[in-house]
Amino acid sequence: MQTHQYSKLLVAEIKEKYGEIIGGYDLAKLLGYKSTASFRQAISRNQIPFSTFNIENRKGRFAYTNDVLDWLTNLKNKGDI
DSSP, X not given: OHHXXXXXXXXXXXXXXXXXXXXXXXXXXXXXXXXHHHHHHHHXXXXXXXXXXXXXXXXXXXXXXXHHHHHHHHHHHHXXX
């Protein structure tokens, strides 16, 4: 029960901090990349486990916060983190 409550708090915290869309450096860090260059390399190799997209007139790649949270939750459930 405590783990579920912790997960809810983490979701709320991430959504409050980043909003509905995460991009650039913040997205790279949440995925565990040490730099945006390594994140870009992973994108070019199709190694990101969810869809990312461009936003017109903005640099970098973006993802929906819910997609990132779903991925993180799935990792936790599989025991990878």
